[in-house]
Amino acid sequence: MANEKKATNGTMEQVAEMRNGNFIVRREAIRDKRGNQYMTDDGRLYFKYKLCGTLRGRRIAVDFSPKDKGGYVPLDLVFDVNPEAELDITDEVTEFNGRKQHRTVYTVNTVDENGVVWHAEVKPTGKSDVDLLTMLMNMVNKQIKTVEVDPETAA
Secondary structure, three states: OEEEEEEEOOEEEEEEEEEOOEEEEEEEEOEOOOOOEOEOOOOOEOEEEEEEEEEOOEEEEEEEEEOOOOOHHHHHHHHHHOOEEEEEEEEEEEEEOOEEEEEEEEEEEEEOOOOOEEEEEEEEOOHHHHHHHHHHHHHOOOOOEEEEEOOOOOO
16 A cells, blocks of 8 residues: 655645555444444445545545445445445546536445456545545545546446
């Protein structure tokens, strides 16, 4: 695991944990004030998905949530393999009727012991999370990959 560091006033400060050039997103249990983990009515556990880092000496956390309402099942499958996953950020460009549409896609990926890649789409929970993620990316000079998508095959 490589930790990305940024020099500030002659000292080294860890901006965010990274692996293979991607940020690391962690799954953490959501607990009540007594320390018990919240559960759904059918017995499943509640988790939150966070990317932690430091900006200007302050600890920050970027919260992620599933892309859609049923997205917790794929997220659970990804994070059952490992409690941390790499965040892959791509900019999808689709050209339709002469107009280009851009869409930023956030995907968490992990690999199990058999080499199978597990992935699920996520989204930053709020606008402030998008802003914090952009600031972290600027601090480590991370570039977003651009991918051309064929409109006939796009879902």
